[in-house]
Amino acid sequence: MLVQVDNVAKIYDGNGGAQTRALLDVSLAVEAGEFIAIAGPSGSGKSTLLSLIGLLNRPSKGRIIIAGQESSAMSEDQRAIARRQIGFIFQDFQLIPILTAAENVRLVMELAGHKDPLRRTVEVFEAVSLGGMMHKFPGQLSGGERQRVAIARALANWPRLLLADEPTGNLTTATSHEIVGLLKRVSRKDDIALIVASHNPEIAAAAERSLRLLDGRLV
Numbered sequence: 001m002l003v004q005v006d007n008v009a010k011i012y013d014g015n016g017g018a019q020t021r022a023l024l025d026v027s028l029a030v031e032a033g034e035f036i037a038i039a040g041p042s043g044s045g046k047s048t049l050l051s052l053i054g055l056l057n058r059p060s061k062g063r064i065i066i067a068g069q070e071s072s073a074m075s076e077d078q079r080a081i082a083r084r085q086i087g088f089i090f091q092d093f094q095l096i097p098i099l100t101a102a103e104n105v106r107l108v109m110e111l112a113g114h115k116d117p118l119r120r121t122v123e124v125f126e127a128v129s130l131g132g133m134m135h136k137f138p139g140q141l142s143g144g145e146r147q148r149v150a151i152a153r154a155l156a157n158w159p160r161l162l163l164a165d166e167p168t169g170n171l172t173t174a175t176s177h178e179i180v181g182l183l184k185r186v187s188r189k190d191d192i193a194l195i196v197a198s199h200n201p202e203i204a205a206a207a208e209r210s211l212r213l214l215d216g217r218l219v
Contacts, residue, residue: 001065002160002193003030003053008062010048010216022048024216025062032160033191035184037204040213046197049213050163053195054086055079067160084112087154087192089183091166093146095138101125101149102134109156117156124152127186144175148182155186162187164196168203180206 010023023045030036038046051057052064055071064071066082074082095104102121109117125131128148138146147167154162164183168176180202187194196203204210212219 002032004065006063008059011060026218030193035187035194035207037207037210038197044213045216050165054163055083084157085160087159087162089150089154089164089167091169093150097138100135105153105156112157124155128152143171161193166198168200
């Protein structure tokens with residue numbers, strides 16, 4: 001089991017003692033290489049769940065176990081090391097505009113202490129069929145091309161898990177179709193678990209399992 005979520009809740013404290021219950025008693029298990037879609041309306045807790053699985057946040061209650069390690073028992077240094085095995089893909093790409101596509105990808109490898117970032121950069125750009133765009137800046141690329149760069153960046157450190165939050169939200173229907181196919185291919189090829197939070201019914205149809213969140217609960 002790569003990911004295990006046991007009775008997890010996330011509660012945010014607001015002004016005047018008010019609380020927002022983002023997640024309530026959520027449990028799920030994810031195997032290596034599995035493709036899971038998580039659907040649900042805005043505010044249902046999809047992004048919160050991804051942030052907890054991705055070790056960007058801590059649950060208020062329950063356990064999250066990633067590759068045999070319980071997240072709550074990890075120090076901050078251990079969480080940072082564990083996050084290197086997790087690739088993140090966002091709706092708004094989150095590319096640095098003053099860096100080329102290749103530099104955006106190399107940066108995450110350099111931060112992780114990668115010994116040969118140039119070779120791996122070429123490999124991941126070939127994997128997303130974007131080899132000819134490596135030296136262009138994000139502003140010179142289409143939305144679909146920018147998302148391919150974001151996927152290449154997510155793959156750079158050989159992740160065991162990919163987390164994608166609305167990865168087709170800013171793309172045309174045709175480009176969305178290409179990105180869904182690309183995510184599925186890279187997941188299968190390298191046995192990477194893929195969890196995608198999205199409103200897009202095409203993603204739910206492509207996934208091996210489709211889950212739905214409503215008001216913080218899996219339904």
